[in-house]
Each structure stands twice: as structure tokens, then as C-alpha cells.
Amino acid sequence: MKETAAKENVLEFVSRYVHKTITGFYTLTKGLDITIKYFVNPKTVITQQYPENRETLQMFDRFRGHLHMPHDENGQNACTACGICEKACPNGTISVLATKDLAGRKVLGQYIYRLSQCTFCGLCVEACPFGAITLGKDFELAVYDRNELTWVLNQSDNTAQGA
């Protein structure tokens, strides 16, 4: 059984009571101080007026949009068709279809990405050992037909779509 606290005398009770009340009010003023700083600084507002500022809108760094495969100026990507991203994907979003080139090496044929199944978790990007894929910043991804949601990322005409 728990020991009961030693009985405090009246003076101790009063001092504890007054101290509790004063520190309570002091902490309240701290909260008031924070909110009034937000109120008087309109720059702290983080809401975006979206359709109006569409031209200037910058998505923040950690935003995760659709999957994107960067290509260099020669139209080459870093993908080796190893298939680790395909195994890392929990939803079966990615299909890496490999082919063989003239020398008989395994190279990427088609990198199929199904946007309709993607949850933008980013596990594929983390799994990729070559940095061949990234998550884009675009979020206006609505289309009129679900067939348009299956992209082939390593073909330049398809990567242009939405990237």
C-alpha cells in the first residue's frame, strides 16, 4: 500500500496553492505570447491559395508525387533492370520488363508504372541502388480514362507526361 504523504501545515498549503496559481497563469501567458506572434505576422501563414498561385506554387522538399525516372541529355537512364524496386513495391505498382541487348546483357526494356495503384510511399526510391528513380513534385494527376494511368517511364514521350 502506498504511503500517505506527510500532512502539510496551513502555511505550506497556502504557499503551494499560491505558487500553483501564479505559475499556472504564467504558463498561460507563454501560450498567449506564441499565438499573438502568429497573429501579428501575416508572413507565418502557410495556407496556399491554390488555383490562383498555380504558376508560382513551389511544392515543399518532402512532397511525394508520382514516380519519375530522370534521363540525362543523351536520353539515357541509370536503370539496370535489376527489379529491386518491383520487389520493394507493396502494391505491385511497378513492372520491370527486361530484355537483352545485342551483346547479350540484361537491359531495361519497359519500366511500367501504374499510377492508379501507387500510394506514393517511396519504398521503391529507397530500395533503388542506382538512384534511377525519384518521386516527382507534380500533383495534378487526374485523367479521364484509367488506361492513361499506366505509364512507361523509360520512354521519353511517356515520361514527358506529367513529369
Add this chain to the structure above:
Amino acid sequence: MMSSVEFYPVNNPIGDLVRSIFPEPVAVLINGLLALLSLMALVGSLGAVLIYLERKVSAHFQLRLGPMRVGPHGLLQAVADGIKAIFKEVLKPEGADTFIFFLAPLLPVSAAFLVLAVIPFDHHLQVADPAGGVLYVLGVSGLSVLGILLAGWASNNKYSLLGAMRSGAQMVSFEISIALLMLLIVMVSGTASLRGIVLSQQGTLFDWWIFKLPFLGIFAFVMYLIASTAELNRTPFDISEAESELTGGFATEYSGIGFAMFFLGEFVNMFVSACLVTTFFLGGFFPPLLGVPVIDPILSLIPGFLWFFIKAFAIIFIYMWFRWTFPRVRVDQLMYLEWRIMLPANLLLLLLSGLFVAQGWAG
């Protein structure tokens, strides 16, 4: 104090004009109707203004922008919301008491409306000035508790009933603090008429009761703010609505215009409460004269009712600041605050100010 009554005439030009045109009994009727109409216009417009203000102020406290779409900076949002509320279907739950269910939303607004009748907005802008104005205010503002209790009871819903009971307990408790603080002001100013209380604060800024009463005034002011926040059922004391616990408290079953009336009543009551704070502590319609010969005449140029509204809206801003900063307290914490902190402090304050009055230190 008597000289100030002569200095500021109670009559206003519109009333004098009506009295000069019409015979006595008709003039009284017309003047009364005009006064009521102006109060109705005030209540109606205040609802829209305060709801817009609350949404904007709360948004900026929370790093948001608030309504921006309807009209420039969302100015017409309140109009759009009002139209929506009017056209919505009014639902009544099965087993609810029809008469009381539809009577209840009217009571908080009527309470605010009735209290507004005795508020001195300016020297000659007061509908009535009963000698016991403070008593009248205390009595009539009880109607809003009644409205909430009736709404909870008539809704035939456990959440409504719980919310109403909590609200009843809360408002009855904090009414004691409010009454004791009003008593303090009545004691130091020597009159219970609201106009008389304002006139007793004539002079500079330091003649207002918040400063005039050495040390005690500022304590009384802060305690009045806390008690009236609780009386208004606003956060941090909004346990009667407590949407995370009671889905909406007494207003759960109300839709459309019934809910809008509760909402309007809440906001107009906030304005009334701010008016009372202004009257009791902040010198009502008197300009904040500093005793500096250069600035004082400029400050006096601004009409009294503008000063009154500036002060009242400053108090409303403080209420909103409280609401969007503090988290909600629990029921037992609320009762602890009233009965263990506010009430003893109140009684001590009353005792000390009695001593001050007896020694002639207060004003």
C-alpha cells in the same frame, strides 16, 4: 457626479424631433419602436460581423487565412452562411418536445437583446437606464442558461442533455463570480445604474475602475474576463459543447435556422459581455485621456460611441485570443477553478475593496 449628468444631456436629437412633431403618447411609442429597431439592426449586423471576425482571427492565430473566396477576403462569407442556414431543412428528433424544442434557440438571443437595452453606448445612446441596471443585467442574462437547459432537455438526446447539464452547472457557478465582481464595482462607484457607473469613471485613463482602484482593479478585470469567458461557454470553458466528447452538446439535434440562432446568440452574448466589461472597467464611452494637454483634445474629438465600440471590440479580441490559444479544461478542473480559486479570491477582493472604500482610497 451630478454635474456630469447636467453636462451630458440624456436626450438625443432624434428623440427630441419625434417629441416635437407628435403628441406625447404617440411620441413615446414611436421613440420606443425606433430604439427597438436600432437594437435589432445592431444584433443582426453584429452576428455577421462577429462570425466573420472570429473566423479571420482564429485563422491567423493558426497560420491560416480563413475565408477568402466569397467576396474580397471572404467578406460576404457570413451572408452566404446565413442564406444557407435559412434554406436548410429544420429537423426535429422523434420524441422531442415540439414547443420547447423550437422555443429554446430564441432564448439566448433574447437575453442578449434585453441586456443591450441598458448598455450606455454614448451619453445619449441608451434605450433605458433603470436605477438597478446591474440587477437587471444579472437577472436577464440568466435566460441564456435557460435556453441551453431547455434545448438539452427537449432534444431527447443523451449528448444534448449531458451538455446542457454541464453548461447549467458551469454557468450557475460562474454567475457567482460575475455577480460578486459586479457588486465590487457597484460598491466602489456607489450606484447600480450602468450610466451612473460609466459617469463615475469620468476623467483621465487612470480614473477608470481598472486603474482607479489601486492594484485591485486590474485583478478584478482579469477575474471578470475569466468568469465571463466561462459564462459565455467559450473555449477554454466550452465543456457544454465539447465536440470531441459530446458531438455538439446542447446543439447536437439542431439544424438550419435553429442552430444559426444558437450561434448568433453565442456571438451577440460575447458582444454584450464585452460591453459590460467596457462599462464596468474601461470607462464606457469616455475617451482614454492621458492628462497631456496636446493629445487630449484630439482624443475627445472622436465621438463616445466609437470609443465604446473600440473598447468592446478590443475585449472581444481578447476573448478570441483566449479561445484559439488555450485547450479545453475538464469538468472537474472547471469547478476547481471556480470554487477553489475564483470564489475565495473574489471574496478577498471584495473585502479589500470594502476596506479601500471605507478608508477613502478608492477614487
